[in-house]
Amino acid sequence: MxxxxxxxxxxxxxxxxxxxxxxxxxxxxxxxxxxxxxxxxxxxxxxxxxxxxxxxxxxxxxxxxxxxxxxxxxxxxxxxxxxxxxxxxxxxxxxxxxxxxxxxxxxxIMSGPIKSIAWDADNSRIIAVGQGKEKFGHAFSWDSGNSIGDIQGHSSTINAVDIKPQRPYRAATVGDDFAMVFFQGPPFKFEKSLRGNHSNVVRDVKFSPNGDYIVSVGSDRAICLYQGKSGEFIKKMEKTHEGGIFAVAWTPDSNYFITASADGTLKKWSIDNESAETTYRISDKPSIDSQQVGLAKTKDYIISLSSNGDLNYFKDDGVLVQVVKGNQAPITKLLLVDNELYSGSSDGKLFKYEVDKTGTKSLPKLQGTKEEEHSNYVVDILSDKSAIYTIGWDDELKRWKDGKVINSVKLPSQPKQLTKINSSIVVLFESEIQLYDETLALLSECNFNFNSTSVAALSTSKLLVTNVSTNTIVEFDISNNKISQSSNEFPKLRSPPTLIKVSPNGEYIAVADSTGKYTLYKSDGSVVTTRWAFHTAKVYDAQWTKDSKYLLSGGLDTGLYVYSVEKPSKVLKFPLAHSAAVTSLAWIDFDGENKIGEFISSGLDGTIRTWKITN
Structure with missing residues (x-):
């Protein structure tokens, strides 16, 4: 395998x-x-x-x-x-x-953030600008780093730079000092500083593809046009948008340019006309989320970036044909239900994706629809019949149906995990368990005198909870929606337990400790093996195969491991599966007889990756 x-x-x-x-x-x-x-x-x-x-x-x-x-x-x-x-x-x-x-x-290059980068047409020279202490820009050769000029003329942060696409090369920069500075080169040297045209921060600057013009835009809602070869000022268009302008892009024919604004619109302008040819609207009601902060003119589309991370695809005639959504922040939890994948991230956002099973590529496209959000870190996601349940660091339990919150309850403290037993929803806290019915009515609760990190249902009447105070597993009995601690004891672990996963057939209990090592128990508490010890750091998630013979595991060490019950000393591994910790896992399918399958992983790097197991 x-x-x-x-x-x-x-x-x-x-x-x-x-x-x-x-x-x-x-x-x-x-x-x-x-x-x-x-x-x-x-x-x-x-x-x-x-x-x-x-x-x-x-x-x-x-x-x-x-x-x-x-x-x-x-x-x-x-x-x-x-x-x-x-x-x-x-x-x-x-x-x-x-x-x-x-x-x-x-x-x-400098001592602060890089704001913008430009290449010359020879693919050999680069100008990088931004926020520095000693300088705000630097021109250098891409391979050796040798300086090829001085980027001077600004008194504060430079926000954007562009290089004329043809020889003789010219460069233009704009910044927080309301100026556009023009350079000759290479080597690039200061020629002139044009001030007084913008009355606020200048956000972006672009040469036209034919090199004849330069356009600059800024927070003053003004558009300024200059000669591309000399940098001479041509004209200024004021009050072009209802909000500041963040970005500008030219069409390939150099006859038009497009601007992206905080008012939630894009506008297409002719170099000969001072009124917009076309207006592209994201929504009828402008909001902070709909501010347009990025722009690219491609072969088939005008693509804009909203401040909430959405990528908006427009046709040239102004028709919005697609909005691509997805997580911006590290992904903390996945849940796969049939062909729908739910993902939650550290910023509290929830998204739903369609998983394509008609071939080797799953998740070929991000076409998720944005769900209502938690205001903070999404801790866990659970499915129960036709409803989805989520918890977050905003101390709320939410119930979803058809992409909408049906109801929610405020929790007494920060939740740790969700699970279900029979038809009840179990919420684990650091020193407490609460039981809710499907409508989020509180059925019962139980406090205990130790700290816990994970919970799992062992049967229809028993719950297992980690005890990090004594490095053990504690069993609780559920009867008539009442929770009571059982007298059954599990052997002590080597380190504090952090995760419990019970196999689908209820026969095995895999418990990971804080070092990433597993202890595999039988349901009666007897130890099967302690050889599942390939992780080098904390485990974040694990999922059993449906035949209860293999456990897929991922964690802080960024590795993926598949452990075998029948051959505990052998492991299937893929190190560095994500560039940051593996946070959650979900099986798409697994054929135990042929030992082939597909699964999905998420990471703190914000990516969702699909994997195939081959024999």
Whole structure:
């Protein structure tokens, strides 16, 4: 048996309120790149495509900027520390997509966040700008890092940079000091600073594809047009949107450009006309979530980024054809019910995806519909008949049906886990258990004098709870919705227990401790084996196969392990399955006789990955 990765569902772009978030488009391979946490995501523009997603996770600090080279073979990405990494972004095939892209070079550019990056048309020179202490920008060669000019002329943070696509090269930068600065090069040197045209922070600047024009946009809702070869000011259009403008992009013919605004709209402008040709609306009611903070003009679509992480696909005529949604933050919990996958994340958001079982690729596209949210970390998700139950760090238990909250209850403290016994919903707290019926009416509760981390139903009348105070498992009896502690005792573990998983046939109990080691018990408390000891850190989740012969496990060490009951000393493993901890697991299918199957994993890297087990 072996584990093979077959698909990645990428997280959405990371956004910060009130900040622009630049998208990068690769016209050669029709791909989109954006930042998410400490990662850079590359995925096909076509939201129906099964082409692989590439995840680059070699930045130590959160990523802030990304830019394809004109050839599409390389990407330059920057982070909060001011470091730039240039790496191989060429399209990969098969299992290669799970290999970490090769870093070609890396440089410490400045002492603060990189805000924007630009390549020249030769794929050899880069200008990176941002928020530094000694300087706000740097021009350098991509391979050696040698300086090729000085980026001067600004008195505060530079928000965007662009390089003229043809020789002779020119560069333009805009920043918080309300200025647009024009450079000649290479080597790039200051030529002029144009002030007084913008009356507030300037957010973005772009040369037209033919190099004839430069357009700048900012928080003052103004659009300024300049000569591309000389940087001379041409004209200014004021009050173009009802909110500040975050981004601008040109059409390939250089006759039009598109702006993205905090008023929730995009507008298409002609260089000859001071009124918008087309208006693209996200919703009829502008909100903070609908602020448009990023923009890319692709071959088939105009793609905008909302401040809530949604990617909006427009046709040129203004029709919104697709909104791609998904988790932005680390994913904390998964639940698969039939062909519907529910995911919860650390920011409290819940999404539902369709899982495609008609081939080897599951989750080929992110077409989830946004559910109502918790206001904080999603702790657990549970299904019961036609309803879904969730708990979060907002101390609420919610009941969902058809994508809507039917009812919810306020919990007495922070919940640890959900499970069900008979038709009752069990909520575990640190030193308490509560029992609810299907409508969330409280049936009973039981306090105990120890701390706990996990609960599992052993039968229709027995619950198992971890006792981290004495490194044991405690059994509780459930009778007529009353909870009482049993006298049965389990052998003591080596370290505090953190997770309990009972096999589907009720015969085995797998208990993981704080070091990642398992103790496998029989249902009567006798020890079967302690050889399941391949994890090197805490286990976050584990799932039994339906035949109760194998246990799939993942945790803080980022590895995936499949343990066998019949052969405890043998393990199927895939180390570094995610770039951060594996948080949750779900089986799609498993054929015990042929030892083949598929499962899904999620991680703190925000990705959902699909895996295949082959014999």
């Amino acid at each position: 072996s584990i093979k990765p077959i698909a990645i569902a990428a997280p959405q772009p990371t956004t910060q309120r009130g900040q622009a978030s630049h998208l990068s488009y690769d016209p050669v391979n029709n791909r989109l790149a954006y930042v998410n946490g400490k990662s850079v995501i590359i995925k096909p523009v076509d939201f129906n495509s099964n082409s692989p997603v590439i995840v680059f996770s070699k930045h130590i600090h959160p990523t802030t900027a990304v830019k394809f080279s004109p050839s599409g073979f390389y990407i330059a990405s920057g982070d909060e520390s001011g470091q730039i990494k240039i790496w191989d972004a060429s399209p990969k095939k098969g299992e290669e997509i799970f290999e970490t892209p090769v870093i070609k070079s890396e440089f410490q």
